[in-house]
Amino acid sequence: MSHDENSLEALLHSGFRYALSLTHNTAKAEDVLQDAWLAVLKAKGPHQRQYLFSAIRTRFLNVYKREHLVVLVDINEAQPLQAQEEFEYFDMLDFHHVDKALAELRSAEREALFLMAVEGYTAQEVADFTGQARGTVLSHVHRAKIKVRHFFDTFNIEVRHGK
Amino acid sequence: MENKTFENNIKDYYVSKELSPNMLARLQTMQDVDTQHGNKMWRFLQAKPYIAIAASMLLVVMLGVQFMVAPSPQQLMGSVVKEVVLNHQENLAIEFAAHDYDSLAKAMNKLDFTIKAPSVIQMADYTLLGSRYCSIQGHIAAQMKLEDKQGKAMTLYITRLNDDLAMLQGKQQQHKQLQVKTWYEGELFYSLAYPK
Numbered sequence: 001m002s003h004d005e006n007s008l009e010a011l012l013h014s015g016f017r018y019a020l021s022l023t024h025n026t027a028k029a030e031d032v033l034q035d036a037w038l039a040v041l042k043a044k045g046p047h048q049r050q051y052l053f054s055a056i057r058t059r060f061l062n063v064y065k066r067e068h069l070v071v072l073v074d075i076n077e078a079q080p081l082q083a084q085e086e087f088e089y090f091d092m093l094d095f096h097h098v099d100k101a102l103a104e105l106r107s108a109e110r111e112a113l114f115l116m117a118v119e120g121y122t123a124q125e126v127a128d129f130t131g132q133a134r135g136t137v138l139s140h141v142h143r144a145k146i147k148v149r150h151f152f153d154t155f156n157i158e159v160r161h162g163k
Numbered sequence: 164m165e166n167k168t169f170e171n172n173i174k175d176y177y178v179s180k181e182l183s184p185n186m187l188a189r190l191q192t193m194q195d196v197d198t199q200h201g202n203k204m205w206r207f208l209q210a211k212p213y214i215a216i217a218a219s220m221l222l223v224v225m226l227g228v229q230f231m232v233a234p235s236p237q238q239l240m241g242s243v244v245k246e247v248v249l250n251h252q253e254n255l256a257i258e259f260a261a262h263d264y265d266s267l268a269k270a271m272n273k274l275d276f277t278i279k280a281p282s283v284i285q286m287a288d289y290t291l292l293g294s295r296y297c298s299i300q301g302h303i304a305a306q307m308k309l310e311d312k313q314g315k316a317m318t319l320y321i322t323r324l325n326d327d328l329a330m331l332q333g334k335q336q337q338h339k340q341l342q343v344k345t346w347y348e349g350e351l352f353y354s355l356a357y358p359k
Binding site: 021098 | 169170171172173174175176177178179180181182183186187189190191193255256258273295296297298303
């Protein structure tokens with residue numbers, strides 16, 4: 001496989017993962033990605049990650065806002081993290097559990113988490129990309145961690161007691 | 164057992180997720196067709212006029228032997244059938260839910276044609292469930308989901324007719340337990356996939 005083919009494949013996989021962070025549904029993620037990719041090709045846009053991500057985000061908001069699956073709520077109480085928090089999980093829970101935990105999050109929370117943890121964006125870069133305040137982005141990540149930790153803590157408790 | 168940071172758990176989860184091979188192939192096909200019909204060659208020729216002249220002379224020669232390199236109807240049919248069967252089996256969710264073609268024609272405003280019910284299908288025998296965007300040979304198309312009276316799923320593809328697709332008038336081919344028919348009516352090309 002040529003370098004160009006490798007690059008395109010990697011770009012499309014990244015786009016799929018980003019769409020998955022928004023939708024948390026494989027079929028919907030594929031739909032959004034295909035729609036966005038078609039738009040990129042028709043517009044002769046650059047085959048770059050941020051351009052594709054932007055097209056994906058636009059289509060996701062257009063489609064799922066209409067279906068009322070995207071709730072745009074202003075976060076008035078922005079709570080920036082005081083320090084890097086690390087959640088230690090003594091169980092290496094498999095992806096099935098991570099999947100269930102992520103299903104508990106709102107799309108905005110998963111999106112912020114994905115862009116920072118997977119794509120390596122800083123909070124400011126996420127803010128610039130999504131048009132939100134930096135404090136809002138940090139709140140999304142903070143809430144995401146709390147919700148995921150609550151899910152795992154509950155699961156671990158059930159495991160220890162054999163429930 | 165190992166301790167992993169929160170971020171590492173999330174990253175490992177998402178990195179494990181990839182497009183299915185079928186979906187990846189479909190998206191790459193859209194890119195390949197776009198590149199062939201794009202303006203990259205035009206910019207290159209503008210920058211190097213002597214190459215443009217040589218290319219023009221070559222084009223004259225190639226036109227003379229075009230019948231030797233253009234896909235045969237059999238090759239094109241094979242390619243269309245594979246694409247149609249792939250889309251049918253993917254069974255992706257519909258984007259527009261409606262039971263009549265007029266509503267779907269209004270909703271699907273990204274198409275560069277207006278979808279119309281084919282005359283060869285007796286609509287009374289089938290239930291139209293809805294549609295979604297797709298592509299056929301790199302051209303934007305509408306995929307209509309239908310159900311017969313026994314509840315069997317069928318998919319009908321509609322795209323703008325071109326010279327290549329016109330070669331597939333009245334053709335039929337079986338592939339992987341599905342029968343695929345192709346035809347055109349007016350300016351529209353249709354392809355129907357249904358279980359044998």
